[in-house]
Amino acid sequence: MKLYLECAMGAAGDMLMSALYELLPNKEMFREKMENLNLPNVTFEYKTVKKSGISGTKIAVKVGGIEEKSEDEKHDHLHSHAQNAHHEHDHDHNHDHKHAHSHEHLPLHLHSHGNHHKHSHPHPQEVHSHNYSYAEIKKLIGDLDLPDNILKNALGVYKILGGAEAAVHGETLEKIHFHEVGSLDAIADIVGCCIAVEMLGVTEITASPVHVGYGTVRCEHGLLPIPAPAAAEILKGIPIYSGSIEGELCTPTGAALLKKFVKNFSGMPPMAVKTIGYGMGAKEFEAVNCIRAFLYEDDVSEGGDRGMVCEISCNLDDMTPEAVGAAFDLLLEHGALDVTTTPIMMKKSRQAIKLTCLCKKLDRDKFAKLILEHTTTLGVRISEHRRDTMTRTMETVQTAYGSIRIKIARGFGVTKLKPEYDDVLTASKKHGIPFHVIYDAALQASPR
Numbered sequence: 001m002k003l004y005l006e007c008a009m010g011a012a013g014d015m016l017m018s019a020l021y022e023l024l025p026n027k028e029m030f031r032e033k034m035e036n037l038n039l040p041n042v043t044f045e046y047k048t049v050k051k052s053g054i055s056g057t058k059i060a061v062k063v064g065g066i067e068e069k070s071e072d073e074k075h076d077h078l079h080s081h082a083q084n085a086h087h088e089h090d091h092d093h094n095h096d097h098k099h100a101h102s103h104e105h106l107p108l109h110l111h112s113h114g115n116h117h118k119h120s121h122p123h124p125q126e127v128h129s130h131n132y133s134y135a136e137i138k139k140l141i142g143d144l145d146l147p148d149n150i151l152k153n154a155l156g157v158y159k160i161l162g163g164a165e166a167a168v169h170g171e172t173l174e175k176i177h178f179h180e181v182g183s184l185d186a187i188a189d190i191v192g193c194c195i196a197v198e199m200l201g202v203t204e205i206t207a208s209p210v211h212v213g214y215g216t217v218r219c220e221h222g223l224l225p226i227p228a229p230a231a232a233e234i235l236k237g238i239p240i241y242s243g244s245i246e247g248e249l250c251t252p253t254g255a256a257l258l259k260k261f262v263k264n265f266s267g268m269p270p271m272a273v274k275t276i277g278y279g280m281g282a283k284e285f286e287a288v289n290c291i292r293a294f295l296y297e298d299d300v301s302e303g304g305d306r307g308m309v310c311e312i313s314c315n316l317d318d319m320t321p322e323a324v325g326a327a328f329d330l331l332l333e334h335g336a337l338d339v340t341t342t343p344i345m346m347k348k349s350r351q352a353i354k355l356t357c358l359c360k361k362l363d364r365d366k367f368a369k370l371i372l373e374h375t376t377t378l379g380v381r382i383s384e385h386r387r388d389t390m391t392r393t394m395e396t397v398q399t400a401y402g403s404i405r406i407k408i409a410r411g412f413g414v415t416k417l418k419p420e421y422d423d424v425l426t427a428s429k430k431h432g433i434p435f436h437v438i439y440d441a442a443l444q445a446s447p448r
Contacts, residue, residue, distance in 0.1 A: 001200065001201065001202050001203065001274065001295055001296070001297060002202055002203060002204045002205070002206070002271075002295075002296055002297065003023075003197075003200065003202040003204070003205045003206070003293060003294070003295055003296075004205075004206050004207070004208075004268060004269070004271065004293070004294040004296060005019070005205065005206070005207040005208065005258070005262065005291060005292075005293055005294075006207075006208050006268070006291065006292040006293070006294070007207055007208050007209070007210045007211060007250075007258070007291060008208065008211055008287065008292075009211060009245075009249055009281065009285070009287060009288070009289050009290060009291065010210060010211050010212060010213060010248075010249025010250035010251075010254065011210060011249075011250050011251070011254030011255060011257070011258055011291060012250070012251045012253065012254040012281060012291075013186060013189030013190060013192075013193065013251065013253035013254055013257060014058070014059060014060075014061065014185075014189050014279070014281075015254070015279040015280065015281050015290065015291045016189075016193050016254060016257055016279055016291055016293075017059055017189050017192040017193045017196060017279065018056070018057040018058055018059045018277075018278075018279030018280060018291075019056075019057075019277040019278060019279030019290070019291045019292065019293040020193060020196035020197065020200065020277060020279070020293060021046075021057055021059060021192075021196060021277070021279075022056065022057050022275075022276075022277030022278060022279070022293070023196075023200060023275050023276075023277040023293055023295045024196060024199055024200065026199070029199070030192075030195060030196060030199060031044070031046065033146075033195050034188070034191075034192055034195070036145065037144055037145075037146075037188070037191060038144075038145075039140075039184055039187060039188060040184070041063050041064045041065075041184070042061065042062070042063055042184050042185070042188055043061075043062045043065070044059060044060070044061060044062070044188070045059070045060040045062065045067075046059055046060075047059075047060060049280050051280055051284065051288045051289055051290065052287075052288040054278060054288050054290070055278070056277075056278025056279060056280040056290055057277070057278065057279060057280060058279070058280040058281075058282070059192070061184075061185040061188045061189060063184045063185055131177040132177065132183045133174070133176075133177055134158075134162050134173045134174060134176050134177075135174070137158055137162075137183060137187070138155060138158070140187065141154050141155055141158065141187060141191070142155070144191065146191070146195070147198070149198065150191070150194045150195055150198050153194040153197070153198075153260065153261075154187075154190050154191045154194045156260050157190045157193075157194070157253075157256045157257055157260045158187075158190065158256075159173075160234060160256040160259050160260060161186075161230070161234070161252055161253065161256045162176055164230045164231075164233040164234045164252060164256070165230050165252075167233050168229040168230050168233055186253050189253060190253065190256075190257065193257050193261075197261060200295065202295070204263065204264075205261050205262050205263060206262065206263070206264045206265070206266060206269065207258055207262040207264075207265050208265065208266070208267065208268070209238075209239035209240060209241055209265055209266075210235065210238060210239070210240045210241075210250055210255070210258065210265075211240075211241060211242075211243045211245070211249050211250070212226060212227040212231070212235070212240050212241070212242060212243075212248075212249055212250045213226050213227075213242065213243065213245050213246065213247045213248055213249035213250070214226055214242040214243070214245070214246055214247075215246040215247060215248075217248055226242075226247070226248050227240070227248070227250055227255075228248060228252070230252040231248075231250055231251065231252045231255045234252060234255040234256050234259055235250070235255050235259075238255075238258065238259065238262075238265055239265050245285055245286075245287070247283075263361075264308070268294075271294065271296035271297070272296055272297045273294050273295070273296045274295045274296055274297065275294075275295040276292060276293070276294055276295075277292070277293040277295075278290045278291075278292055278293075279291040279292075279293065307386070307387055307389075308361050308384055308385070308386055308387070309337060309358055309359065309360060309361065309384070309385055309387045310358070310359050310360070310361050310363075310364040310367075310382055310383070310384055310385075311356060311357070311358055311382070311383050311384075311385055312356070312357045312358075312359065312364070312367055312368055312371060312380050312381070312382050313354060313355060313356040313357070313380065313381050314354070314355055314371060314375065314377035314379065314380045314381065315344065315346060315352050315353070315354055315355075315377070316352055316353045316354075316355055316375055316376060316377060317346055317350045317351070317352035317353075318376050319353070319375060319376050323375075324341060324353055324355065324375075326374070327355065327371070327374045327375050328341065328355070330370065330374055331357050331367060331370060331371070334366070334367070334370060335359075335363065336357050336358060336359050336367060337358040337359055337360065338357075338358040339355070339356065339357050339358070340355075340356045341353050341354065341355055341356070342354040342356070355371070355375065355377075357371060361384065364382060368380050368382065388411075388412065389411070390409040390410055390411035390412070390414065390416065391409065391410050391411050392407060392408070392409045393407075393408050393410075394406070394407055394408070394420075395408055395446070395447065397442055397445040397446050397447075398445060399427075399438065399441045399442055399444075399445050400441060401427040401430075401431050401433060401438050401441060402427050402430070403423070404419050404420065404423045404424060404427065404438070404441075404442040404445075405419070405420040405423050406418065406419055406420065406442060406443075406446045406447075407419075407420060408446075408447070417443060417446050419438075419439050419442035419443060419446075423442075424438050424439050424442065
């Protein structure tokens with residue numbers, strides 16, 4: 001099974017966790033795992049909500065019984081992006097709680113999607129008792145009773161988040177501190193997403209280009225552009241667009257989760273959809289505010305497979321045929337899907353060989369390294385291609401000349417049969433019968 005994430009309304013950790021939750025066949029097991037995290041003062045509420053007539057899930061993470069909310073207020077958003085490595089909260093007990101708080105925590109607690117909003121926090125004595133260092137966050141996650149691979153993924157997401165903040169503010173990870181509420185609800189969302197991905201057991205995650213919104217958000221030091229600096233840092237190398245909706249749509253936590261788990265960003269591939277999950281955001285827009293997650297198999301007919309492969313090639317004009325042949329065999333021995341050579345002519349009329357290796361995307365670096373090590377080339381060309389392949393099986397048929405194996409390929413409404421060369425050649429030599437006669441006999445005896 002594979003997963004496709006539609007990020008037409010950006011990405012936030014709670015929305016992504018909610019969408020993945022909807023795909024799970026065993027939702028009760030997920031809820032038990034989340035409750036057993038025993039994060040301090042953290043509880044969960046699973047709500048079914050409707051937006052634009054569409055039903056979906058919103059998992060509310062509450063810290064000390066309070067779910068962080070935001071209120072829309074045009075051009076009056078006190079954003080939560082850290083401006084200093086360490087934040088001293090200067091609370092005034094006569095503080096007017098109708099005014100936006102100036103908590104400068106990292107953008108790790110998740111913002112409900114909306115245009116220019118201000119945060120409404122509980123009274124400082126209720127929750128804000130501690131700022132977490134990066135080392136404390138690592139220990140907090142590492143101490144959770146979860147499998148190592150889930151812990152590793154969660155720590156990886158937090159490292160992406162912390163690294164982005166450190167880069168934006170010119171600090172090191174060790175000097176970054178995390179506001180308590182923001183840390184705890186972000187940990188819950190991040191770990192929840194990691195648990196859900198593990199439970200789904202998907203082999204590949206693809207996502208659409210990410211809608212980030214447009215405009216500005218206000219922080220204590222002035223207006224920041226959207227996407228906010230930390231999110232923009234994380235989204236480097238990922239296709240994004242501003243779209244027509246004003247406001248911050250992609251939070252740093254959502255961006256970090258996409259960065260960690262998504263291997264390819266593209267339009268929706270051909271797919272046979274099994275289940276669809278809707279993870280709802282808090283705000284209302286003209287477009288339904290959700291992440292849509294598709295659990296699917298490749299779209300095939302009567303068998304077959306679709307997938308992406310890498311083609312790695314180079315030109316060789318200073319190797320002997322024997323040396324090229326040795327490299328050819330080596331690549332196949334290491335699991336290349338296919339290897340070919342093509343005679344070419346290079347500049348100054350030099351006769352040369354083009355060596356081409358086809359491999360799985362995950363093996364790209366391995367085969368590029370092998371070619372650089374075992375040929376004289378100084379560089380390789382790499383391109384990705386979508387490949388449609390038929391499902392192949394082997395059956396044995398009985399002929400007047402003995403048993404012959406038949407390769408059978410099916411897919412996309414097509415069936416192909418091919419007698420095994422070695423078997424036909426062996427029978428031809430044994431009986432003194434022409435190769436093509438035995439080949440045709442095997443086809444006649446094969447299933448149609």
